[in-house]
Amino acid sequence: MVKSENHLSLQIQAKKCKWREFMGQLVKIAVVIPAYNEEASIASVVDAINSLSTENLRLTPVVVNDCSRDTTGELIARLKCVPLHLPINLGIGGAVQTGVKFAFNNGFDLAIQIDADGQHPPQYIPTLVSELEKNHWDVAIGSRFIDRQGFQSTLARRSGIRFLQWLLKLITGRSVTDPTSGMRLMNRKAMKVIYDFYPDEYPEPEAIILYYRRGLTFGEVPVRMNERQGGESSIQGLRGCYYMFKVTIAIIFTYLRK
């Protein structure tokens, strides 16, 4: 067990050296798209990602079908992407972790999480990549609230987000403008952290504490997000209260956990 972990850390080390020579070299990015009942929008998201691939930047859409009950499964089997069909529903966190595990095991340099409902415009991926390289971050987060442009969410959600901003600032001493943003680019070091532990549901704000505790460097990049094209938000009404409760508890305990 110990031996294999050593082996793994050596792999990371080797990748890290390669990381320094990224400029001008081919960068392989796994675009992890967790999809649960997203037949309406998934095809256009995958197509948009594929059209962004260049000589230096190869984007591979990895669609994690979280046991959808609609035709998402059959749809992604025909699209130009890596389809991963989960046999049981794991929730958003489990689905994202599945994609990250795939990316890590298959030697991708970077992995980025993109929502299947079209909220995250893929054309920002190259910007996130260059910011990550330039600032030597382990994680780059796409933020709606730096430039305050594009879809700005509802009032109730913004006040919830404001509370999370305050809590995160209290714990990490750093301002994170958009703690609930799911648009996150990570290098292999960050992938390994997610590989080992990731929450099942509502993972985003908690993950920031996780980065902080594991010594990952991170920063935000302004992104103009869209309103969702299809599907429904999972966080509405009473769920919103549960969301705040769960996330607050999780943030505090992730901080206290060794």
Place this chain on the structure above:
Amino acid sequence: MERIQIVAIVGSLSFLGSVLLQIKKGKLREEYAFVWILSTFVLIVLSFWRNGLELLGHLFGVFEPLNLIFTGAIFAILIYLLHLSTTVSRLQLQNRTLAQEIVLLREKVENDRTALNDRV
């Protein structure tokens, strides 16, 4: 022996019997069976030994001995429920890891198969 004692004893013994039957069938892990056998044992002892409850109540300084039963039982149930919650959490995590492993292996198998088909 009073009627209620007989009812209690018969009830406890049949409960013990069903627990033992579950273990025999291999449906109940021994670690859980232990808890159930222990609590049934307490019930049986108290059914026979009526003054025992009074004595225990006196020992704990409880006003009404019956309350001791309720307090003790509820406390035991709460602890057991907490134990079950942690077990479920652990099982869920293991389940997730297995599901992910299956997906990744299946992808690899499919990939290898297409590569093979291309070569043949």
